Amino acid sequence: MSDIYMDNNATTMVDPAVVEEMMPFFSEQFGNPSSLHSFGNKVGMALKKARKQVQRLIGAEFDSEIIFTSCGSESDSTAILSALRAQPERREIITTVVEHPAVLNLCEYLETEGYTVHYLKVDNKGRLDLDEYKKLLSDKVAVVSIMWANNESGTIFPVEEMAELAHNKGIMFHTDAVQAVGKIPIDLENSYIHMLSMSGHKLHAPKGVGVLYLKRGTRFRPLLRGGHQERGRRAGTENVASIVGLGKACEMAGSHIEFENTHVKAMRDRLQEGILAAVPNCFATGDVENRLPNTASIAFEFIEGEAILLLMNKVGIAASSGSACTSGSLEPSHVMMAMGIPYTAAHGTVRFSLSRYNTMEEVERVIAEVPGIVAKLRKLSPYWGENGPIENPESAFAPVYA
Amino acid sequence: MWDYSEKVKEHFFDPKNAGAVADANAVGDVGSINCGDALRLTLKVNPETEIIEDAGFQTFGCGSAIASSSALTEIIKGKTLDEALLVTNQDIADYLDGLPPEKMHCSVMGREALQAAVADYRGEEWKDDHEEGALICKCFAIDEIMVEETIRANNLHTVEEVTNYTKAGGGCSSCHEAIEGVLTRVLAEKGESFMAPAIGGAPVAAPVVAAKPKPAAKASGNLKRIRIIEMVLESIRPNLQADNGDVELVDVDGKNIYVHLTGACNGCQMAAMTLGGIQQRLIEELGEFVKVLPDTEMPVAMEGA
Numbered sequence: 001m002s003d004i005y006m007d008n009n010a011t012t013m014v015d016p017a018v019v020e021e022m023m024p025f026f027s028e029q030f031g032n033p034s035s036l037h038s039f040g041n042k043v044g045m046a047l048k049k050a051r052k053q054v055q056r057l058i059g060a061e062f063d064s065e066i067i068f069t070s071c072g073s074e075s076d077s078t079a080i081l082s083a084l085r086a087q088p089e090r091r092e093i094i095t096t097v098v099e100h101p102a103v104l105n106l107c108e109y110l111e112t113e114g115y116t117v118h119y120l121k122v123d124n125k126g127r128l129d130l131d132e133y134k135k136l137l138s139d140k141v142a143v144v145s146i147m148w149a150n151n152e153s154g155t156i157f158p159v160e161e162m163a164e165l166a167h168n169k170g171i172m173f174h175t176d177a178v179q180a181v182g183k184i185p186i187d188l189e190n191s192y193i194h195m196l197s198m199s200g201h202k203l204h205a206p207k208g209v210g211v212l213y214l215k216r217g218t219r220f221r222p223l224l225r226g227g228h229q230e231r232g233r234r235a236g237t238e239n240v241a242s243i244v245g246l247g248k249a250c251e252m253a254g255s256h257i258e259f260e261n262t263h264v265k266a267m268r269d270r271l272q273e274g275i276l277a278a279v280p281n282c283f284a285t286g287d288v289e290n291r292l293p294n295t296a297s298i299a300f301e302f303i304e305g306e307a308i309l310l311l312m313n314k315v316g317i318a319a320s321s322g323s324a325c326t327s328g329s330l331e332p333s334h335v336m337m338a339m340g341i342p343y344t345a346a347h348g349t350v351r352f353s354l355s356r357y358n359t360m361e362e363v364e365r366v367i368a369e370v371p372g373i374v375a376k377l378r379k380l381s382p383y384w385g386e387n388g389p390i391e392n393p394e395s396a397f398a399p400v401y402a
Numbered sequence: 403m404w405d406y407s408e409k410v411k412e413h414f415f416d417p418k419n420a421g422a423v424a425d426a427n428a429v430g431d432v433g434s435i436n437c438g439d440a441l442r443l444t445l446k447v448n449p450e451t452e453i454i455e456d457a458g459f460q461t462f463g464c465g466s467a468i469a470s471s472s473a474l475t476e477i478i479k480g481k482t483l484d485e486a487l488l489v490t491n492q493d494i495a496d497y498l499d500g501l502p503p504e505k506m507h508c509s510v511m512g513r514e515a516l517q518a519a520v521a522d523y524r525g526e527e528w529k530d531d532h533e534e535g536a537l538i539c540k541c542f543a544i545d546e547i548m549v550e551e552t553i554r555a556n557n558l559h560t561v562e563e564v565t566n567y568t569k570a571g572g573g574c575s576s577c578h579e580a581i582e583g584v585l586t587r588v589l590a591e592k593g594e595s596f597m598a599p600a601i602g603g604a605p606v607a608a609p610v611v612a613a614k615p616k617p618a619a620k621a622s623g624n625l626k627r628i629r630i631i632e633m634v635l636e637s638i639r640p641n642l643q644a645d646n647g648d649v650e651l652v653d654v655d656g657k658n659i660y661v662h663l664t665g666a667c668n669g670c671q672m673a674a675m676t677l678g679g680i681q682q683r684l685i686e687e688l689g690e691f692v693k694v695l696p697d698t699e700m701p702v703a704m705e706g707a
């Protein structure tokens with residue numbers, strides 16, 4: 001039996017059709033798109049086509065609003081730093097506590113440079129308080145950066161509404177849509193979103209290519225200056241093969257968006273329901289009514305995520321965890337902690353993220369394997385008795401913490 | 403993910419002494435805030451001999467926490483309490499053929515559980531004497547609290563000093579930004595500010611400058627260079643002529659070699675490529691760096707000078 005890959009929020013398989021589109025650009029189509037001769041010209045045409053394909057998927061009004069970058073993280077940094085440089089008199093940023101490190105670590109660094117960053121909190125389902133948000137909107141704010149969908153819980157934020165609120169106050173709005181693009185419909189032309197980040201490898205294009213969408217007219221300061229590539233907004237000879245691949249992947253994502261929200265969603269729902277029914281003391285995290293169709297984040301109480309992943313890996317199932325141990329950091333997932341999930345459950349969260357390449361049969365296999373794995377680890381757990389958690393687990397087992 | 407040894411995997415997938423010892427007379431409960439991991443160690447100690455007759459563990463934690471617990475119980479079974487207390491966390495790590503630096507604290511937790519259990523048996527109160535912080539230096543597994551306390555205790559001011567006292571930052575040096583951050587914070591508490599050297603890094607010992615041998619006087623000198631240059635241009639000429647172009651040597655001024663491109667080669671996009679190609683050949687043949695420039699870029703002699 002082949003292994004089961006349910007870690008598509010981490011990265012995805014490059015679609016074979018995407019690979020096929022890319023191949024000529026490693027060999028015969030090697031020209032530099034900036035060159036005048038025919039070697040370059042054809043490559044330039046290929047970039048143009050890819051730009052159109054991306055434009056269509058995210059509903060941008062103009063293809064010149066698409067800037068190719070090297071990854072989602074670069075797009076995030078470019079957007080936020082551009083807003084700060086273009087408006088030096090504005091020294092505040094609004095973001096959330098559950099952003100990806102691509103935004104969070106940058107913001108923490110910017111604080112050391114004297115910027116004020118407001119981190120919106122989330123409730124126990126991972127939702128934002130829009131009243132808190134509205135109060136922070138002022139002419140001191142250079143940019144609002146809010147992720148469209150959370151990579152760990154899949155929770156979707158109301159970014160379109162939030163963008164409009166910011167726009168009406170004359171504030172730039174950026175969204176990290178790395179997890180959203182290709183999974184839910186996006187229509188930027190009819191939104192007030194000024195900047196949006198996406199990344200190729202989350203939607204079956206290769207790693208190392210991304211996009212920054214920049215609404216026409218939005219003031220911009222490039223991160224990389226140099227050549228005139230991307231109309232002078234992102235210097236550096238284009239990663240042509242990957243951009244061509246990204247274009248193809250966007251086209252395919254567009255034609256599968258309904259499949260994603262029906263079939264993939266049905267597989268995800270079955271997976272969650274099957275596991276919750278078979279395993280005691282576990283629950284789904286995040287705003288389950290309002291999340292990406294492919295993501296289920298399940299917290300297994302009293303056991304730890306890395307141990308679960310290792311045992312799942314042994315039986316050929318790949319997923320990921322918000323446990324501290326898998327990241328090498330001090331705390332378990334900042335997303336789980338922000339939702340107020342207790343330590344003993346936050347450590348045991350497992351994220352299953354599906355794609356159109358999964359099958360219902362795989363889902364059933366995972367449902368069959370998980371209960372045994374959880375039971376095996378609970379047998380080792382000091383919080384677990386014969387048939388369930390010990391009484392008052394948190395006080396009955398209260399170790400001396402170092 | 404982690405680079406676990408076979409031994410770690412073995413003790414994780416098939417742990418020894420899992421579960422509580424039924425008639426235990428010593429219990430140690432400890433946790434590591436670093437990972438959120440926690441461990442209960444139960445021992446059956448022979449009251450006459452103080453020999454550990456049985457040991458069992460219950461662990462809430464990652465793969466290496468479970469493996470470290472399993473290893474600990476294997477190591478201490480059959481030992482007296484005093485012998486067991488000599489077991490260090492490094493012994494546990496060694497028993498497992500090593501742990502990744504991020505996971506060394508799992509072995510620390512094992513040793514502490516043992517101390518706590520022995521204290522419990524002897525009716526003493528066990529207090530943890532060390533704290534753990536976020537890992538700063540991955541090369542030598544040094545955490546933030548260790549760095550911070552060492553800076554305070556020894557009044558350190560530079561990254562280099564921190565490296566000398568703790569080893570942190572002495573390997574790949576990627577953590578120097580983080581160490582600077584700790585220095586900035588700790589020094590600020592004392593009202594001092596952290597001053598970094600301009601470039602940073604541990605100062606490299608000044609290389610011993612050997613007296614440069616004078617170049618052997620070459621009789622042919624510049625003439626020989628010009629001959630080589632002519633020879634290279636000669637060998638390239640047929641290619642250029644095939645494209646209705648040509649090249650001529652105009653002047654040699656130290657490192658700058660001026661040539662005159664004619665015909666199809668002149669002025670087009672290919673000119674720069676041609677010059678670059680000639681330059682590359684010349685660098686190879688002359689064994690020195692030279693610059694090939696079009697004669698149009700020759701410095702114009704100043705009028706009347």
Ligand SMILES: Cc1ncc(COP(=O)(O)O)c(C=O)c1O
Binds near residue numbers: 009071072209
């Ligand atoms: C929400 C989010 N933002 C940004 C990124 C970073 O994207 P990239 O890996 O292309 O830099 C990721 C990927 O992990 C992500 O999930």
